[in-house]
Each structure stands twice: as structure tokens, then as C-alpha cells.
Amino acid sequence: MIRLLITEDSLSIVEILKAIFKSDGDIEVVGYAKNGRESIQLTERLKPDVILMDINMPIMDGLEATRVIMSKIPTPILILSSLIKDDDPSISFEALRAGALDIMEKPALQLNPSDKNYEMELIRKIKIVSKVKPIHLIYHNEKNYHTKRRVHIIKDNQILTIGASTGGPPAICCILKNFVPGFPLPILIVQHIFSGFTEGMINWLSKNCSIKVKLAENGEKVAEGVAYFPPCDFHLGIDNSHRIILSKEPPIGGHRPSVDFMMRHVARVFKGKCIGILLTGMGKDGTEGLRAIKQQGGKTIVQDEETSVIFGMPKSAINAGVADIVCPLEKIPSTVINLLSLQ
Incomplete structure (x- = not known):
């Protein structure tokens, strides 16, 4: 059983997510956080297998929460981002660089039969990231490895x-x-x-x-x-x-x-x-x-x-x-x- 913590400030979205996961016997929602600070606290207490993380939230956003969680209690994180808000995608990719594993759009507020593909993909991604060992989530590319030497080589047709x-x-x-x-x-x-x-x-x-x-x-x-x-x-x-x-x-x-x-x-x-x-x-x-x-x-x-x-x-x-x-x-x-x- 995959123990899932949902971090999302919209109760409507939370209810939709819970309904999606009820259809799958391998995922159990063990907690719900309304902001990044609560997500950190619940992660420390509940030790979930996967965290679903919103980006824009009050008190502490998803990016900062991801940074703290990955430094203190590395846990697989899947970002849920809104394509409607212009700043969401850019911040979401910063969260990936901070250690989150993948990104998906938030579910529509009114699901219809065509959203079954979305539900299946969300469940699939949660199952994939749940298999990642937390030690692998402390990202290796934040050091300055600078190989920025200019290459004075002409490489036609390569x-x-x-x-x-x-x-x-x-x-x-x-x-x-x-x-x-x-x-x-x-x-x-x-x-x-x-x-x-x-x-x-x-x-x-x-x-x-x-x-x-x-x-x-x-x-x-x-x-x-x-x-x-x-x-x-x-x-x-x-x-x-x-x-x-x-x-x-x-x-x-x-x-x-x-x-x-x-x-x-x-x-x-x-x-x-x-x-x-x-x-x-x-x-x-x-x-x-x-x-x-x-x-x-x-x-x-x-x-x-x-x-x-x-x-x-x-x-x-x-x-x-x-x-x-x-x-x-x-x-x-x-x-x-x-x-x-x-x-």
C-alpha cells in the first residue's frame, strides 16, 4: 500500500483527488496539508511514501516546502501545478530542481468521462515515484561543476x-x-x-x-x-x-x-x-x-x-x-x- 500525503489549499481539489484514489486499491491517503508548513510537519509525523505538492499556497509555497523536505526528510514528491497561473510552471520546475520527481496539471474541478486518462496517468506516476529510494532524491547537480570552457572547434554536420x-x-x-x-x-x-x-x-x-x-x-x-x-x-x-x-x-x-x-x-x-x-x-x-x-x-x-x-x-x-x-x-x-x- 502506498501511503499518500496531499498538500493542496483547495478543498475542492482535495476531494477530487481523494475520489480518484478511492478507485485504486494500492493507494491510501493518510493526510492532508493546506500549506507547505503543514506538509513539512505531517511528513515528519506520518512518514508518507509519496507527497502530492501544490505550488501556490498561503504561509509557505510548494517550492520552499519541497526544499525543506528534501533537505530534512527526503520523500518522493509529485508536483501538481496549474497551467492557468503564469508563474506556476516556472516555479514547478524549480521544485523539480530542488528534488521533486515529476509534474502534472491539477485535475479539473468537474471530472468527465474523458478525464479517465488523467486519473490513470496520475495513479501511474504516483506508483512510479513511490519506488524511488529517498537517498536518490538529494540532487547531484547543485554543485558548480563548470565545464564552461569555450570550444574552439568547427564541427560541421554534427x-x-x-x-x-x-x-x-x-x-x-x-x-x-x-x-x-x-x-x-x-x-x-x-x-x-x-x-x-x-x-x-x-x-x-x-x-x-x-x-x-x-x-x-x-x-x-x-x-x-x-x-x-x-x-x-x-x-x-x-x-x-x-x-x-x-x-x-x-x-x-x-x-x-x-x-x-x-x-x-x-x-x-x-x-x-x-x-x-x-x-x-x-x-x-x-x-x-x-x-x-x-x-x-x-x-x-x-x-x-x-x-x-x-x-x-x-x-x-x-x-x-x-x-x-x-x-x-x-x-x-x-x-x-x-x-x-x-x-
């Missing part, structure tokens, strides 16, 4: 790809913030994220990184030193003229966008002149993509177990024998720079 799922946004930030303007490769990134939060993530990354981060546009020619994310519910690919392809092809392994889709495209177009990075996440998306890159002579890097929030995707790639380099998150930027210097 590209970097990154794939991530649960725990990915802070890990991606850790990598991108160590690249300076003038980084010699375009960067294609797929991050599994709840629908509607992609643009908020891009805005948050743009504030924290010195290279340009943007939403990819269909037919756009990729540029060096720019990181591209696909819009929600689109695969990200690239054609022979190095222009973005946004595809509505069926999901792969339940994912659209898919890391495998992106990396296979890159491998086919750039052959051995590409680097593929696979980060934290549940499942095996990215394994076949790295295989394609490796078969074409490109280089593959996989995040190690200790610094992964969830070691599913990296472990799948390692077990499949498609990881050239396995290293801690904080060493990935310098590893990329070293690979470029050796070529």
Missing part, C-alpha cells in the same frame, strides 16, 4: 541528442548550463513530460542556461549552439537537409515524442557524426535509438545509476550493450567536450 523521462528536466539543465554560446553543435532533446508543460520547461531552461533553448518548428534548419524541444504530442526528427521534422506518427512504446524516433532519425542523417545521451527515466525508450547511433559509428553516453532518479532507461541501454560511456550526470558535459576535442 549533432548532439539527449533523451530523458522522470527526473529529466533538472538533469537536462545540469548539462545545458555548462555549455556556452558558441557551442559547436545543434542539440535535439526529447523529454517525456505531462501535456502542456513543454513551453514552461523551455522558459525555465532559458532562464538558467546561456545557450538558446527553443520550441522546434517544422521545417526549421537546425543551428549550432541551439537546443530544440518538440511541441507536446509530436515526434522530433530531422531530414537530410538538417531541417526539423515534427511528426504525428503513432507513439512508440507509448511515447510521443519518443527518444528512439529522434535518435534513429539523427543516426540515419548524421551517420557517425552524432552523440547520443540517455538520462534518468522509467522504461526503455532510447535503447534502440542509441543502438542506431552506435551502429552508424556515433558515440553514446548514459547516466550512471547513482545520479539517476530512476535507473530504468539508462539500465536498459547498458544491459543492451549500447552505452559507450557510463558516467555521473555532472561529468556528462565535460565528456561531450572531450569527445569533440578528440574528433
Whole structure:
């Protein structure tokens, strides 16, 4: 049984959440906090397996509560954020960097039959984060690892790809913030994220990184030193003229966008002149993509177990024998720079 603490100042939302969890025999709501301070107190007393955390609350917000909980009593936290309030997405991603595991939109005040998909996804995410050992939640990327040395290398017709799922946004930030303007490769990134939060993530990354981060546009020619994310519910690919392809092809392994889709495209177009990075996440998306890159002579890097929030995707790639380099998150930027210097 997963013991769940709900932190939410709206009683209406709390009642909706309780109704959702009644339908699942594996989740028990053990407490309810109206603000961040109460959440900290109840976490210390109840020792829940998972915390659902609102962002905008009186007395203490969800970001500050997340910081305190992760420093004192590390507990898996799933952020519930409102897309209506402009500041919610940015603050929510700061909470992810503070140690929260994932993010979802709040439920609608009036659930209808189409919301069953939302209910199933919320329950699925709670079950996923409940399996994360608290020791893994003390994030590894807050140190200053600065590998921001400027790369004086011309790398025509080369590209970097990154794939991530649960725990990915802070890990991606850790990598991108160590690249300076003038980084010699375009960067294609797929991050599994709840629908509607992609643009908020891009805005948050743009504030924290010195290279340009943007939403990819269909037919756009990729540029060096720019990181591209696909819009929600689109695969990200690239054609022979190095222009973005946004595809509505069926999901792969339940994912659209898919890391495998992106990396296979890159491998086919750039052959051995590409680097593929696979980060934290549940499942095996990215394994076949790295295989394609490796078969074409490109280089593959996989995040190690200790610094992964969830070691599913990296472990799948390692077990499949498609990881050239396995290293801690904080060493990935310098590893990329070293690979470029050796070529």
C-alpha cells in the first residue's frame, strides 16, 4: 500500500483527488496539508511514501516546502501545478530542481468521462515515484561543476541528442548550463513530460542556461549552439537537409515524442557524426535509438545509476550493450567536450 500525503489549499481539489484514489486499491491517503508548513510537519509525523505538492499556497509555497523536505526528510514528491497561473510552471520546475520527481496539471474541478486518462496517468506516476529510494532524491547537480570552457572547434554536420523521462528536466539543465554560446553543435532533446508543460520547461531552461533553448518548428534548419524541444504530442526528427521534422506518427512504446524516433532519425542523417545521451527515466525508450547511433559509428553516453532518479532507461541501454560511456550526470558535459576535442 502506498501511503499518500496531499498538500493542496483547495478543498475542492482535495476531494477530487481523494475520489480518484478511492478507485485504486494500492493507494491510501493518510493526510492532508493546506500549506507547505503543514506538509513539512505531517511528513515528519506520518512518514508518507509519496507527497502530492501544490505550488501556490498561503504561509509557505510548494517550492520552499519541497526544499525543506528534501533537505530534512527526503520523500518522493509529485508536483501538481496549474497551467492557468503564469508563474506556476516556472516555479514547478524549480521544485523539480530542488528534488521533486515529476509534474502534472491539477485535475479539473468537474471530472468527465474523458478525464479517465488523467486519473490513470496520475495513479501511474504516483506508483512510479513511490519506488524511488529517498537517498536518490538529494540532487547531484547543485554543485558548480563548470565545464564552461569555450570550444574552439568547427564541427560541421554534427549533432548532439539527449533523451530523458522522470527526473529529466533538472538533469537536462545540469548539462545545458555548462555549455556556452558558441557551442559547436545543434542539440535535439526529447523529454517525456505531462501535456502542456513543454513551453514552461523551455522558459525555465532559458532562464538558467546561456545557450538558446527553443520550441522546434517544422521545417526549421537546425543551428549550432541551439537546443530544440518538440511541441507536446509530436515526434522530433530531422531530414537530410538538417531541417526539423515534427511528426504525428503513432507513439512508440507509448511515447510521443519518443527518444528512439529522434535518435534513429539523427543516426540515419548524421551517420557517425552524432552523440547520443540517455538520462534518468522509467522504461526503455532510447535503447534502440542509441543502438542506431552506435551502429552508424556515433558515440553514446548514459547516466550512471547513482545520479539517476530512476535507473530504468539508462539500465536498459547498458544491459543492451549500447552505452559507450557510463558516467555521473555532472561529468556528462565535460565528456561531450572531450569527445569533440578528440574528433
